[in-house]
Amino acid sequence: MRFDHAGIATDDAEGLTELFETVFDALPVHRETFDGMDVRFLDLGNGYFELLEPREGGAIGRYLERNGPGIHHLALGTEDIEGALETAREEGIEPIDEEPRQGAWGHDVAFLHPKSTGGILIEFVEH
Template identity: 45%
Template sequence: MFGEIDHIGVAVENLDDSIAIYRDHLGMRVQHRETVDEFGVEAALLEIGAAHVELLTPTKPDSGVAKFLERKGPGMHHVAYRTDDIEGVLDRMREEGLRLIDEEPRTGIQDSRVAFVHPKSTGGVLTEIVQPAEGH
């Protein structure tokens, strides 16, 4: 159903400071940086093999990442699995009774199509399905 881990999402208080940690201490290259209005975050993608660490900081006080930071502090926020057929995956999940946060794909970073599955259906892990845009 999924090809591989696309990224892990990490909620951080300060994007520049966190980029410096992953770049300078963990040796990961910054591949991309973008404000994603749909989710109220500014995000940076750090390369690790064919996957990424996605650092996320809120740009709006009511965004999911802002609420996560308030409740839990900085740390791992979600894991994302890559697919080339997000509608097919969502259809199958619906048939199997999984609880979806997004019934339809939304626009994520780098024009990807993404949908979140509720942690209640995945053993406590906020899980994202991502179909990258052509060329990414």
């Protein structure tokens, strides 16, 4: 496993992109509308910031209403997402996704329930 990205819920992806580009030299490398969100990836060299701005309410919109802007999830890269899910299940971690599904940028993803991971929403991502 390796760190892949931090998913950040925001109501101003454009402003945060400009700030992170200036302050952290985080280069914008990908942008798409996915699952009711404006999704932007900013390359830090050793991982990404993934900025998530709701377009149609949805999960990120509800998250922002409850919690305000901030870190939504942490993503770990794996070469074997199905194996990673199986290991998590064997250790008693409850998956949100029973099987990998397509996520942003066309990657396979699967989320683990935060009640099983110390209160942190964890995403497995396979490029």
